[in-house]
Amino acid sequence: MLKIKRVPTVVSNYQKDESADESVGCGRNCLGACCINGARLPLYACKKLDKSAAGEKPVEPPLAFLESLVLGEWEDRFQRGLFRYDVTACETKVIPGKYGFVAQLNEGRHLKKRPTEFRVDKVLQSFDANKFNFTKVGQEELLFQFEAGEDGEVQFFPCMPLDAENSPSVVAINVSPIEYGHVLLIPRVLDCLPQRIDHKSLLLALHMAVEAANPYFRLGYNSLGAFATINHLHFQAYYLAMPFPLEKAPSRKMTTTVKGVKISELMNYPVRSLLFQGGYSMQNLSDTVSDACVFLQNNNIPFNILISDCGRQIFLMPQCYAEKQALGEVSPEVLETQVNPAVWEISGHMVLKRKEDYEGASEENAWRLLAEASLSEERFKEVNALIFEVIGCSNQEELEGTIVQKQNPSGSVTRRATEAMEVRSRTGLPLSALSFSEQPWLGLAWWC
C-alpha cells in the first residue's frame, strides 16, 4: 500500500475535530439527519442548455445570474468572517516568462494542521462515514442548491427547503480559499458519493461552468491519488481573471468522435494533457470526458480535470506525482516546496506556502514541479490509446443502437452502481439526439 504524508486542506470550519463527534442534534446546524429538518437554502435550477438559443443575438455579458449569486453569497460569508484568512490579502504575481504562471503567497492556508497519511495507490475507495465529509459542514457554509433544470428558463427559489429525500446538489464555500469565490460543488451531497466521476455529476459541473458564463470561473476536479483530500464527491471552482498557462498552451488535434467531440493533446506544456471540446451537444462533450475518466479511475490512474472557457473546453490530466512521491522518486528540491500538483497547480496557478519560494518563483521551478506530475511520453501514449478505444467502443455501441442504459431520472444510477456497472452505464444520448445538426450549443465568444 502506497501512502504519502501531507497536510490536509481545511475546507470547512467543522473539519478540525476529526475525531467523531456525532452527538445527536449536534448543535452545529450541520447537514446530518440531526439538523437537516426545516433547513432552507436558495435553489438555482439552470436552464436546459442543449436547447439554449445560440448565435441569434449577441447577448450582452453583464454579470450572469449565477455569477451574482455565487459572488453575492460568497462575499456575504466573507464579511461574516467564515473564512480562515482573507485571500484578497494574499500577495499574487505573474511569474515573468513565456507561460505566465501565477504565483500566490499563502502562508495561512496550511497552518495549524499536522500532516496526515493518505493512501495514494487507489483511485477508487469506498466512502467512509467516519471521516470528514460534507454532511458535516455547517449550514452557514452552504451558499445554495444547484440543479440542472428541465426548463428553458433559469429558475430561482430564494428559500427552498433542503429535501433530504432528493439529496440536493449544493455549493459550499471552501474556508481555505486559494482565490476569491473559491467554492465546492457537491453533487447529491446526502448520497455520500465517494470521489469518483460519474456521467451525471460531471454534466452538472459542466452546467455550472456554462451558467456562470465567465471564462475566468473554472471548475476543477482532483481524483484520489491526484491530491483530492476528501473522499466525498466534489468539484472546486473560483475566480481568477486571467488566462491559465494550461489554457494558453497550443494543442494538436488527435481525433474527432462521431458526436463531434474534438480531442487534442497539449503541446509544449509540462504536464501531458488531453483537451476535449465541441460535440453536438453539451452532453456529448460531458459524456466523452466522463467515459475517459471512468476508464482512468477503473484502471487506477489518478487524474485531474479542468472545465474551462465557460464549459467549452475540458482538460484531462492523468498524473503520477503522488505515486512517485510515495516511491521516493520525486526530487528533494521539488518536494521541499510542499506544493502539491493538484488541478490548479497543473493549470498554472501555484499556491506557495513559503515566502522564499514565492520570492524566488521562476518559470523554471514551476515547470520542474509540474513535469514531475506528468506521465512519461510512452505511458501517456499508452493511456491515450486505451482511452480512445473506450470512447470509440462506446460510440460504436451507440451507432449500432445497442445502448440500453437510460439515465434514471432520480439519479440513482451511481448509488446502485457497482464498479462493473459503471463501465457499462455510459449515459449515451438517445439516438434521436444524434442528428448531425450543426447547431452550436453555446453563446458567442466572450470577448472581454
Place this chain on the structure above:
Amino acid sequence: MEEESFNTRYSLWIKEALDELPHNFTITDPFLSNHPIVFASLGFLKMTGYTLEEVIGRNGRAFQGPKTNRRSVLEIREAIRQERSIQLSLLNYSKSGSAFWILFHMVPVFGKDDGKVINFVAVQVPINGQEMIHRNVVDIGSCRREVFMHQERDLSVECDVQGLEDWEHCEASESEKLKAVEGINNVLSILTRYSELSGRLVCGKRCCLRGADCLSSSLVISLGRIKQSFVLTNPCLPDMPIVYASDAFLTLTGYKRQEVLGQNCRFLSGVDTDSSVLYEMKECILKGQSCTVQILNYSNRKDKSSFWNLLHISPVRNASGKTAYFVGVQVEASCRNTESQELRPETRQLSVVGAVRVAGSSSRPSSSSVESDEQGSVSRLEDWEHCEASESEKLKAVEGINNVLSILTRYSELSGRLVCGKRCCLRGADCLSSSLVISLGRIKQSFVLTNPCLPDMPIVYASDAFLTLTGYKRQEVLGQNCRFLSGVDTDSSVLYEMKECILKGQSCTVQILNYSNRKDKSSFWNLLHISPVRNASGKTAYFVGVQVEASCRNTESQELRPETRQLSVVGAVRVAVRSSFMVTY
C-alpha cells in the same frame, strides 16, 4: 454614447476621412460599457454583411462563432487586457452565417497627454481562400476547375465550412500581413491627424506613462530646478522609456520633449557609436549599478552633428526602497570646463544624481518643493502669530479663483484640451486601466469606486447605473468625494459611522438619505454598502460603494435579494481589481 466617444477626441470630418480608407477595420472604445465598436469602415461592413447601425455599439465578439478557435479568442482578450497589439488569424462569421478567415491585427491607440488607452483599432484582412479552394479542387479533380472558378463566389462559403474542421489554423501570407500593417498605419495616421486638430492628441505608442509612472507635478517641479542635461528612465516599463527630460537635455540633443518621452535612449546612438559601450551600460542597468561612459551620440540639432557624451547612469530608489528610475546625466565632452572656479563636470554630474534622488524620494509620500516654499514664507512671518482675514476678503479670494478658473476652462474648451478646477481623471497610480474599466463595465448595478490614497478620497469610477440613479453626468462625479450626495436632511451620525468604518478599513451597510440631480431634484433613501477592495499585493486600493434605492427593494421571489446583489457587486469588483494588478508586460 458611441457617437460621443468618438467626437470628443477627434475633430469633425474624421469619419469621412476614415471612410475613404479602403481597409476593413473597426475602432472600439474600451471605456464604454461592453467595449463597443464606435466606428466600422465601409469595407468591414461589406465583408461582414452588416449595416452600420447593426455594428455600432456591439462588441467585437459578435463576429466570432462556433468554429472560431478558442485559443485565438483568448489571445485577443489577453491582448486587450494587457493593452498591447496583436496579430493572428481568426475565423469570423458574416451576417449570413458563413465563416471566413481573416488576418486580425489590433493595436491600442494612446492619448498623448496621459498615456491612457483611447481606442483599439482592429484591421481585418481577409485571408485569400485560393489555397483552400485549391485543395478542394484537387479532390474534385482538375477537370472541374473551370466550373469551380466560375461559381467561386457561391461555393467558397460552403467549402469554407467543410474544410474548417481540418484547419487548426490558417496562416496568412506575407503580403496579407503587410496589408494589415499598412491598414493599421493608415488608420493611425488619420486618427493622429484628426486628434491634432481637436488638440487631444493620440498616438500609436504609449507616450506618457500609465500607472505608477505619470510623474507627479511636484516631482516635475523639483526636477525642473535642476538646470543640467539629464533624463529619467523607468526600468519597470517595457523597453525602459524616458519619463522625464530636462530642458538642457533638449537643448543639447535638439529634440523636442514629445519626441523623446516614451522612447528608449537608444535613439541617441548612431552608426559610429561603439556597441561595446552600449553593452557595458546595459550590463550596469541590469545589475542596478551606476556607471560612467563616454559615448558618441547623434543630435537632432540643425547641423545633425554628433558629439561625445560623458554619460553617467545611476539607479534612483523611491521612498519604499525600490528602484523607480534610472537617471542619465549628459555632459558634452567637448565642453569639459577646466577653469578652476567651476565644479568638475563629474561632480556636477553627480550633483544631478543627488538632486534627483532627493526629489524622487520626497515626492512620494506627499508633495515637496511647493510645500517647502510655503514653509519659507511662514517662517518669515514668525513675529505675527496669525492674521485673520475678514469674511469679505475670503470671499474675494474665492471669487478671484473662480474667475480665473472660468477663463482657463473657457479657453481650454476652445482648444479642445479641457482643464478644470477639480481633479477629473486621476493621476498617478489612479488612472484605471482600460482592462479594469472593461471588467467593471460588466457590472450593471449602481456602484462607485473611491481611492482612499488620494486626498479627500475621490470617486475614480462610477457605473452607468449610478449615473442614472443620481442623475449626474460622469464628469461631474469623477474626482469628487461622495459627500455631494448628502443634503440638509442627511443624518450626520450615519456619515460619521461610514467615516469610522472607512478609517478602520471595515465594510458597513447603512441607510442614508441622498439627494439626486434628477430633473425633480428628488431625494431618495439609499441602502449603501461600503467595502474596502485589495489589489494583487494585498493592499487596500479602493473602496467600493454599492447603492440600492431603498424604495426599489424587490421582494419578487425569482430575484436575488437586494443585499445579495449588492454583495455580488463587491465580489465582482474584488475579482476585477485583484487581477488588473497582475498584468505582466
